[in-house]
Amino acid sequence: MTEKTAGIRDVAAHAGVSQTTVSHVLNATPHTRVSEDTAARVRAAAEELGYRPNRLARGLRTQASDMIGLVTEEIATTPHAGRIILGAQEEASRRNLTLAIINSVLNPEPEVDAAQIQAFLDRQVDGIIYATVYHDVIVAPENLRSRPAALIGARDSAGAIPAVLPDERAGAAAVVEMLARAGHRRIAFAASAEDVPATRGRLLGYLDGMQAAGLPSDDLVAAGTADARGGYRASLELLDRFPTAVFCYNDRMAVGAYRAAGERGLVIPADLSIVGFDDQAPIPDSLFPTLTTVSLPHYEMGAWAVSKLADLIHGKDEETLLAEHPTVLACPVVERESVAPPRLGSPE
Amino acid sequence: MTEKTAGIRDVAAHAGVSQTTVSHVLNATPHTRVSEDTAARVRAAAEELGYRPNRLARGLRTQASDMIGLVTEEIATTPHAGRIILGAQEEASRRNLTLAIINSVLNPEPEVDAAQIQAFLDRQVDGIIYATVYHDVIVAPENLRSRPAALIGARDSAGAIPAVLPDERAGAAAVVEMLARAGHRRIAFAASAEDVPATRGRLLGYLDGMQAAGLPSDDLVAAGTADARGGYRASLELLDRFPTAVFCYNDRMAVGAYRAAGERGLVIPADLSIVGFDDQAPIPDSLFPTLTTVSLPHYEMGAWAVSKLADLIHGKDEETLLAEHPTVLACPVVERESVAPPRLGSPE
DNA sequence: CTGAAAGCGCTTACAG
DNA sequence: CTGAAAGCGCTTACAG
Numbered sequence: 001m002t003e004k005t006a007g008i009r010d011v012a013a014h015a016g017v018s019q020t021t022v023s024h025v026l027n028a029t030p031h032t033r034v035s036e037d038t039a040a041r042v043r044a045a046a047e048e049l050g051y052r053p054n055r056l057a058r059g060l061r062t063q064a065s066d067m068i069g070l071v072t073e074e075i076a077t078t079p080h081a082g083r084i085i086l087g088a089q090e091e092a093s094r095r096n097l098t099l100a101i102i103n104s105v106l107n108p109e110p111e112v113d114a115a116q117i118q119a120f121l122d123r124q125v126d127g128i129i130y131a132t133v134y135h136d137v138i139v140a141p142e143n144l145r146s147r148p149a150a151l152i153g154a155r156d157s158a159g160a161i162p163a164v165l166p167d168e169r170a171g172a173a174a175v176v177e178m179l180a181r182a183g184h185r186r187i188a189f190a191a192s193a194e195d196v197p198a199t200r201g202r203l204l205g206y207l208d209g210m211q212a213a214g215l216p217s218d219d220l221v222a223a224g225t226a227d228a229r230g231g232y233r234a235s236l237e238l239l240d241r242f243p244t245a246v247f248c249y250n251d252r253m254a255v256g257a258y259r260a261a262g263e264r265g266l267v268i269p270a271d272l273s274i275v276g277f278d279d280q281a282p283i284p285d286s287l288f289p290t291l292t293t294v295s296l297p298h299y300e301m302g303a304w305a306v307s308k309l310a311d312l313i314h315g316k317d318e319e320t321l322l323a324e325h326p327t328v329l330a331c332p333v334v335e336r337e338s339v340a341p342p343r344l345g346s347p348e
Numbered sequence: 349m350t351e352k353t354a355g356i357r358d359v360a361a362h363a364g365v366s367q368t369t370v371s372h373v374l375n376a377t378p379h380t381r382v383s384e385d386t387a388a389r390v391r392a393a394a395e396e397l398g399y400r401p402n403r404l405a406r407g408l409r410t411q412a413s414d415m416i417g418l419v420t421e422e423i424a425t426t427p428h429a430g431r432i433i434l435g436a437q438e439e440a441s442r443r444n445l446t447l448a449i450i451n452s453v454l455n456p457e458p459e460v461d462a463a464q465i466q467a468f469l470d471r472q473v474d475g476i477i478y479a480t481v482y483h484d485v486i487v488a489p490e491n492l493r494s495r496p497a498a499l500i501g502a503r504d505s506a507g508a509i510p511a512v513l514p515d516e517r518a519g520a521a522a523v524v525e526m527l528a529r530a531g532h533r534r535i536a537f538a539a540s541a542e543d544v545p546a547t548r549g550r551l552l553g554y555l556d557g558m559q560a561a562g563l564p565s566d567d568l569v570a571a572g573t574a575d576a577r578g579g580y581r582a583s584l585e586l587l588d589r590f591p592t593a594v595f596c597y598n599d600r601m602a603v604g605a606y607r608a609a610g611e612r613g614l615v616i617p618a619d620l621s622i623v624g625f626d627d628q629a630p631i632p633d634s635l636f637p638t639l640t641t642v643s644l645p646h647y648e649m650g651a652w653a654v655s656k657l658a659d660l661i662h663g664k665d666e667e668t669l670l671a672e673h674p675t676v677l678a679c680p681v682v683e684r685e686s687v688a689p690p691r692l693g694s695p696e
Numbered sequence: 697c698t699g700a701a702a703g704c705g706c707t708t709a710c711a712g
Numbered sequence: 713c714t715g716a717a718a719g720c721g722c723t724t725a726c727a728g
Contacts, residue, residue: 053470054472055470055471056404056407056408056413057471060402060405060408082429082430082433085430085433085449085451093450093467098471099449099450100415100446100448100449101437101447101448101449102441102447103434119441121400123415124402124404125406153665227633228633228635255635256634259636270356280630282600282631285575285576286575286603286604286631287574287576288607331356
């Protein structure tokens with residue numbers, strides 16, 4: 001099954017040159033001149049033998065494995081993790097790097113994470129990405145510091161590791177301003193009762209957006225659990241105050257908001273506009289009408305982490321890199337069908 | 349940042365023994381006797397220096413990288429891929445193997461897949477898993493044969509690669525039989541119009557279940573697109589024939605079925621029971637009432653593939669392994685709130 | 697019970 | 713322009 005594959009020695013013999021020359025030609029080693037004639041012979045031999053350099057051997061010699069380790073927290077429970085992995089993997093491929101992954105659980109005991117990371121270090125990974133669901137600040141495992149590292153979805157308590165976060169606050173403000181531009185004045189917010197950074201960021205963004213549009217927000221906020229049931233209950237409460245639009249903390253709450261609207265005989269979007277947050281497949285496209293929402297830059301964060309790591313590995317000045325710390329990526333509004341101007345017309 | 353780490357040579361010097369002895373002690377090499385005294389000294393030295401074997405170097409020497417490559421097709425678009433990855437990763441960790449991943453696109457051009465796989469081969473992976481969304485038979489990339497391999501979600505046209513598939517037919521039959529046991533006789537099926545194996549398997553399973561329960565299925569099948577809209581339309585059509593339960597091809601169609609039921613003034617599950625397929629988060633828990641459905645063994649298939657590969661790598665007889673080809677894993681029913689006995693009572 | 701030596705497949709000063 | 717030799721950090725016959 002695993003038939004003997006050609007090594008650099010075979011190529012050298014076949015081309016009638018030394019291993020050194022083969023290496024120089026195939027790697028286009030700088031500051032090295034090889035006659036075009038010899039080079040052609042080497043390439044022909046490599047081609048003919050189907051030679052592929054053994055990257056384990058190369059790594060051992062160059063002390064660079066060209067592997068990046070990605071530790072994802074709870075890939076199982078967060079449906080978004082897939083896009084982080086995808087972004088990281090594609091960026092890695094572009095750079096001829098290989099991505100290895102390990103799943104982790106949210107800091108059950110610090111030693112567990114440390115062990116996972118150690119497994120990567122044993123493999124001589126060139127860098128490590130530690131991806132969490134959105135946390136404010138985490139205490140990075142000690143041994144994460146022994147290699148170039150990047151954090152997704154959290155900042156390091158020591159502030160020493162480059163990090164990337166979604167700009168949820170600006171995304172929330174943007175969708176509120178979009179509603180305001182559509183003519184809405186009474187825009188309610190179905191907030192989350194969970195104590196996580198996203199709760200604060202999205203609420204703050206809602207307030208920012210209302211303020212930017214010169215709209216009052218008193219009495220237009222109600223909180224619920226961050227699921228369909230919580231969205232249903234919060235929306236019922238909110239609908240008593242006659243908003244023309246409801247912005248939900250997340251798409252799952254928006255599912256509940258749709259139901260609440262239906263019970264009150266409100267047609268979306270004619271009688272009530274609804275927007276969500278997360279762009280969590282398959283919710284937005286499964287709803288009638290489809291849900292306008294705000295998306296999280298998971299793919300982009302994954303790709304960002306790999307580029308940052310590549311820069312770090314190749315010795316770009318870390319001082320400069322940390323200056324912009326933490327990096328924040330936009331959460332774009334994804335327009336679908338659940339928003340329309342309010343029925344009563346523009347209030348001006 | 350990357351301070352010099354201790355090597356086996358350092359441990360040997362520190363313990364006053366040879367590298368050979370250190371290796372023997374730390375690896376517990378069979379057929380080798382080392383005095384307990386010496387062994388203790390070696391372990392103490394290793395501990396003190398924080399020695400970790402370099403697995404790149406070990407791999408080069410032993411010709412085993414202890415890495416497994418996972419090629420996933422369209423991890424981006426299938427929300428389930430995450431669980432395949434998780435299953436594979438956790439099983440790999442249990443076996444002290446590392447999982448590297450590459451995303452692929454559904455056979456855009458065969459060369460692309462081959463290149464992805466080549467990247468893994470260059471890394472000397474010990475085995476490769478090729479995971480697809482559910483296909484009947486695929487033509488495996490040529491170079492997949494050069495190492496132990498396993499297929500998830502498809503069979504190889506040559507039938508030479510161990511494969512694992514979900515038993516969708518049996519899962520569908522099981523949920524239909526469950527409905528029959530609850531007293532339903534008119535169980536409709538909202539089928540998919542897509543031409544994929546799952547379409548056939550689930551329909552066949554429905555028919556199996558109806559037959560096993562001695563129920564007629566004429567006129568109780570309607571097809572639609574495999575999304576909420578298609579489920580809505582198919583259900584509307586089906587409801588004209590007064591079923592007491594609707595089994596939907598997938599959870600997204602079930603979303604549409606809920607809406608159709610709502611429009612007809614039917615309360616779920618009192619007036620109408622609905623079940624889906626896929627257990628696709630976050631749908632089942634977002635619906636009112638929560639959706640009883642059938643889950644796909646993604647985690648199990650990922651784990652299965654890694655174990656199979658490990659067996660192959662360690663030389664278990666491939667003949668035996670292929671005998672059971674392809675392996676089929678159960679799709680268990682996940683009971684939630686959307687099923688109840690029919691209003692009109694048992695028909696007997 | 698222990699160790700000297702070879703070698704996995706590469707890259708890279710260094711010499712010519 | 714080209715090559716001989718060392719060495720990355722391990723494991724493993726083999727010898728004693």
